[in-house]
Amino acid sequence: MSEEKSLNFIEEIIEEDLKSGKHSSITTRFPPEPNGYLHIGHAKSICLNFGLAKKYGGQTNLRFDDTNPTTEETEYVESIKDDIRWLGFAWSNELYASNYFEQLYGFAVTLIKKGLAYVDDSSSEEIAEQKGTPTVPGTRNRFADRTMEENLQLFADMRAGKFADGSKVLRARIDMASPNMLLRDPIIYRIKHAHHHRTGDNWCIYPMYDFAHGQSDAIEKITHSICTLEFIPHRDLYNWCIENLGIYPSRQYEFARLNLTYTIMSKRKLLQLVNEGHVNGWDDPRMSTISGMRRRGYTASAIREFCDRIGVAKRENLIDFSLLEFCVREDLNKIALRRMVVFDPLKVVITNYPEGEEWLASENNPEDPAAGHREIPFSRELYIEREDFMETPAKKYFRLAPGMMVRLKSAYIIKCEEVVKDVNGNITEVRCTYIPESKSGADTSGINVKGTLHWVSVAHAVTAEVRLYDRLFKVEDVANAEGDFKDHINEASLTVLPNAYAEPALLNDTADDRYQFIRKGYFSLDKDSTPGKLVFNRTVTLKDGWAKEVKKG
RNA sequence: UGCCCGAUAGUAUAAGGGUAGUACAACUGAUUUUGGUUCAGUAUGUCGUGGUUCGAAUCCAUGUCGGGCAACCA
Numbered sequence: 304m305s306e307e308k309s310l311n312f313i314e315e316i317i318e319e320d321l322k323s324g325k326h327s328s329i330t331t332r333f334p335p336e337p338n339g340y341l342h343i344g345h346a347k348s349i350c351l352n353f354g355l356a357k358k359y360g361g362q363t364n365l366r367f368d369d370t371n372p373t374t375e376e377t378e379y380v381e382s383i384k385d386d387i388r389w390l391g392f393a394w395s396n397e398l399y400a401s402n403y404f405e406q407l408y409g410f411a412v413t414l415i416k417k418g419l420a421y422v423d424d425s426s427s428e429e430i431a432e433q434k435g436t437p438t439v440p441g442t443r444n445r446f447a448d449r450t451m452e453e454n455l456q457l458f459a460d461m462r463a464g465k466f467a468d469g470s471k472v473l474r475a476r477i478d479m480a481s482p483n484m485l486l487r488d489p490i491i492y493r494i495k496h497a498h499h500h501r502t503g504d505n506w507c508i509y510p511m512y513d514f515a516h517g518q519s520d521a522i523e524k525i526t527h528s529i530c531t532l533e534f535i536p537h538r539d540l541y542n543w544c545i546e547n548l549g550i551y552p553s554r555q556y557e558f559a560r561l562n563l564t565y566t567i568m569s570k571r572k573l574l575q576l577v578n579e580g581h582v583n584g585w586d587d588p589r590m591s592t593i594s595g596m597r598r599r600g601y602t603a604s605a606i607r608e609f610c611d612r613i614g615v616a617k618r619e620n621l622i623d624f625s626l627l628e629f630c631v632r633e634d635l636n637k638i639a640l641r642r643m644v645v646f647d648p649l650k651v652v653i654t655n656y657p658e659g660e661e662w663l664a665s666e667n668n669p670e671d672p673a674a675g676h677r678e679i680p681f682s683r684e685l686y687i688e689r690e691d692f693m694e695t696p697a698k699k700y701f702r703l704a705p706g707m708m709v710r711l712k713s714a715y716i717i718k719c720e721e722v723v724k725d726v727n728g729n730i731t732e733v734r735c736t737y738i739p740e741s742k743s744g745a746d747t748s749g750i751n752v753k754g755t756l757h758w759v760s761v762a763h764a765v766t767a768e769v770r771l772y773d774r775l776f777k778v779e780d781v782a783n784a785e786g787d788f789k790d791h792i793n794e795a796s797l798t799v800l801p802n803a804y805a806e807p808a809l810l811n812d813t814a815d816d817r818y819q820f821i822r823k824g825y826f827s828l829d830k831d832s833t834p835g836k837l838v839f840n841r842t843v844t845l846k847d848g849w850a851k852e853v854k855k856g
Numbered sequence: 857u858g859c860c861c862g863a864u865a866g867u868a869u870a871a872g873g874g875u876a877g878u879a880c881a882a883c884u885g886a887u888u889u890u891g892g893u894u895c896a897g898u899a900u901g902u903c904g905u906g907g908u909u910c911g912a913a914u915c916c917a918u919g920u921c922g923g924g925c926a927a928c929c930a
Contacts, residue, residue, distance in 0.1 A: 309871080334930090426928095434926050490927090495928080515930095669889095712889060755891090821890050845891095
């Protein structure tokens with residue numbers, strides 16, 4: 304059976320264009336503004352733009368849309384490049400809208416000469432007023448009557464720095480009565496005496512998005528300029544510029560941006576979280592930034608798979624976070640090394656086990672025999688998870704309880720004989736016996752137990768810091784929730800366990816490794832780790848059928 | 857009440873006039889030395905109303921609902 308995947312609407316357009324001969328190959332672009340870090344929403348756009356070019360044998364430019372020097376920085380340029388590379392994509396050309404400032408200036412002069420642009424001295428308030436409303440046409444002011452020569456001179460003077468910020472703008476002359484507000488003589492150049500991260504102080508006038516983006520596309524001969532829905536009304540202006548400038552006819556297509564439950568997808572809000580200290584930087588593992596997710600332990604292939612599964616369409620959407628979690632688990636399950644780590648220890652003493660130790664083999668990954676085995680020390684005193692013992696077991700609980708037997712992973716079956724408590728009645732120790740014939744891999748005991756626990760030998764345990772993350776927001780649809788988005792921050796999104804007990808094999812592992820702490824979740828080494836101190840981030844929990852059972856009651 | 861975009865299970869996304877399918881989520885069960893994985897199965901859907909047609913999610917009309925548009929942001 305063929306399992307050809309159906310095409311999304313953009314792929315359909317491209318295939319038609321290729322088939323009809325409109326284009327012989329395609330060129331796309333990813334056009335970030337370097338004013339913040341990339342997030343998972345950008346990943347969707349990156350996968351789309353680069354993925355299309357890859358699929359149809361075209362190319363993709365990385366173009367920084369750097370037309371607003373007051374918000375843009377080189378730091379962001381570097382992080383964006385890092386993130387795209389990490390996601391697994393290679394751009395054909397690294398470009399900047401600021402490369403085209405001279406050309407763009409020329410385009411503006413062309414418009415002036417054609418009588419299609421004029422310098423306006425009005426304040427932004429006046430311009431807004433004259434714009435009218437969606438139902439009331441706007442009006443032109445006296446500046447619109449300036450001669451071509453006057454406009455040319457004034458625009459040159461603007462460039463020469465003769466005017467203060469905000470004192471003049473260049474406007475395209477289109478239609479003050481257009482039902483599309485963007486066509487009511489839009490501002491295309493404004494004065495900003497600001498230092499630009501690439502052009503320095505060469506310019507004090509900068510083009511607006513609408514007078515830079517489409518032209519940049521045209522200059523680069525972008526065949527399919529793909530952007531998000533909010534740019535739909537801009538398309539008329541995009542085309543107007545192309546037609547009146549007579550430049551390469553790039554075409555704009557719009558798709559619905561990604562929204563994810565329990566997260567925000569706005570650079571402005573993300574920046575706020577960073578600046579106000581709600582998180583520890585752009586790469587905080589709780590952030591929906593690419594760098595945050597990377598630090599958290601997400602793999603690039605999981606993110607690509609996610610972007611593939613969510614599809615591309617024009618309707619607004621809010622994707623279940625669980626789909627992202629599914630994609631990471633699916634990937635990590637295949638590659639993560641299994642290790643045993645106890646988060647909240649309860650001591651188990653095996654009363655019939657001799658002094659000393661033995662080393663037991665345990666598979667690194669049951670899904671991948673090629674991953675091999677490691678040796679784990681076993682001894683008389685162990686730690687198990689406190690939640691894996693119940694003095695009076697709940698129904699369907701098949702972990703350790705008085706008189707009950709469980710398997711210790713890769714080791715023996717033990718039976719709980721006695722519970723030791725302190726003066727306050729807190730359980731301090733559980734005393735068990737083990738069944739020597741039940742050794743893992745050589746079990747002749749004939750005993751079947753339902754539960755298998757992870758454990759660590761007390762004498763051999765190494766301590767590690769473990770950071771557990773929960774969702775950053777408490778509501779599903781953060782962007783549309785009542786009140787300020789910060790009202791919905793989950794104060795318990797980070798739990799630090801300073802002293803978890805880990806099997807010693809973890810000491811030898813390296814930063815690139817992914818782990819599954821058995822029965823606990825997927826983890827990866829954090830950059831805060833030092834030779835003397837291991838720090839792990841929980842990428843995602845394991846699916847927890849027991850927790851579900853407990854919740855049902 | 858101007859213009860533009862959209863509407864298919866809980867969430868996404870297919871079906872392009874001919875059996876409404878897939879994934880995630882949910883629920884059952886089997887397997888399991890991870891209550892993981894894997895496997896098998898169940899339930900839930902075409903926004904309303906007219907029309908065209910032998911036949912409509914699909915075409916037409918109309919209504920409803922949701923979103924966007926009046927930054928010297930992108």
